[in-house]
Amino acid sequence: MRSVTRKLALSSAAAVASLAAVAATVGPASADPPVGTTPAASDIVSVGSDTIQAFDNGLSAAYNATSPTSKYYSWDATPAGNITPKSGASTIARPNGSGAGITALNGNTHSTVDVARSSRGPQTGSDDWFIAFATDAVGWSAYTGGHAPSNLTSAELKGIYNCTYTTWNSLPSNPTASTATIKVYLPQASSGTRSFFLSALGITATTEPCWQTATPEENEGTDAAFTSNPDAIFPYSLSHYVGQVYKSKGGGNDLPGSLDAQRSLDGTAQILTASQDWNSSLSLTYSRNVYHVVRQADWSDATEGPRLKALFDRSSANGWLCKSSGTLITDYGFHSLGAGCGTRTGGK
Structure with a gap:
């Protein structure tokens, strides 16, 4: 795994303030054909x-x-x-x-x-x-200011999603953390992000006992499942996150809400806050074409x-x-x- 030496330094309070400020400035995202427009048969x-x-x-x-x-x-x-x-x-x-x-x-x-x-x-x-047109990466997000650490290793992330590690203090790199149970979320079964993320972790199971029954819409931390849930963890498209937070491409439910992806994976920051981009130094395991x-x-x-x-x-x-x-x-x-x-x- 490649890594960068500079790790994420934002405090939880700063991250909350940053996300709140961004959320306040973005307008609603467009959706579907414009109202009053019916695409022609030849469109x-x-x-x-x-x-x-x-x-x-x-x-x-x-x-x-x-x-x-x-x-x-x-x-x-x-x-x-x-x-x-x-x-x-x-x-x-x-x-x-x-x-x-x-x-x-x-x-x-x-x-x-x-x-x-x-x-x-x-x-x-x-x-x-x-027909490929761009590159994305899938990382992990968690409740801003919650019990999740700032960094997870790939082995720990896999262990969370295969239910080997069920509390935060059971993580090898985090033994003094909270004893609270990790709330493991995935998007719905038809989600490409879900299938890619599980495959990247080497998980072939279609269900695990620690997975929450709720399946929030992917890349929407606004879902009620995450509200006041300090133990939530959820895969996230890092491109979509950058678009929401830095590019004013989110709105309504299409925002990180209670979650942030400003975390590290194998010691590598997922999001580069200075350049307002996702980090191409992440392992290629988590990179995908769209x-x-x-x-x-x-x-x-x-x-x-x-x-x-x-x-x-x-x-x-x-x-x-x-x-x-x-x-x-x-x-x-x-x-x-x-x-x-x-x-x-x-x-x-």
């Missing part, structure tokens, strides 16, 4: 991942401002209920999470859904293209293909997102893939 619509939905709302606004032939619209992961994604589409249950988005993509045609947002990578056995997923058949289709390629391709003739979007990716806290933006990988 591109996406569903799925919570982690990249704020980015895709920004992508929609920026791309549509260029007056493309087919506009792009993104449906958020919440609230629960039914949506009709575009004109003439089938009505479907709103997909919440990467897995649900990919299921919706493969359970419908481009008359209903064109793209799944995914914060997990491709699996085998499908006819989809996973994707737009399309059907391979649509990509090669004479009508649907040009619409998708105009936005997502990486060729010299196409690919607005990778070629012409400027700082949009970093404006939302993600790290650029450079020439890797637009790379396609098959999977499901």
Whole structure:
């Protein structure tokens, strides 16, 4: 593991004040197609991942401002209920999470859904293209001013999530800490962040006795499960956290709330407060690409293909997102893939 010598120095009180100040300055995040707008049958619509939905709302606004032939619209992961994604589409249950988005993509045609947002990578056995556009990292967050230490090792983090360590003072690096029980939270089962985080820790179980039954929306420390919960621990997209805290890309429920990711992992600060960015020196174990997923058949289709390629391709003739979007990716806290933006990988 690589590490930096400078560790997180913010006190709990300072962290609370900092997060409160940021929360007070951000406006509400945009969500779904604008009120009164029904995407046309020829427009591109996406569903799925919570982690990249704020980015895709920004992508929609920026791309549509260029007056493309087919506009792009993104449906958020919440609230629960039914949506009709575009004109003439089938009505479907709103997909919440990467897995649900990919299921919706493969359970419908481009008359209903064109793209799944995914914060997990491709699996085998499908006819989809996973098109990478940025890099994210997943770290851990805990209640600001609570009982969690400022640093956890990977072994300790795994031990917390496989229920080896159930109290804070049972952690090898923290024997004099609180005797309180650790409250272990994960997002809902369809979450790409959940699946990536558990895989990074080497945990294959689908349930563990210490996991809380509540599954808060990923990257939302505003959930009631975390209110006045000094023993909560929760995985967090570090890009999304940077976007919320430093880039004014959060609002409403889409904020860290009671949690902060200004912690260290294996002695390496997850968040660099001076540069207002997540730390690329974290172990690559916790780094991941994020994707737009399309059907391979649509990509090669004479009508649907040009619409998708105009936005997502990486060729010299196409690919607005990778070629012409400027700082949009970093404006939302993600790290650029450079020439890797637009790379396609098959999977499901």
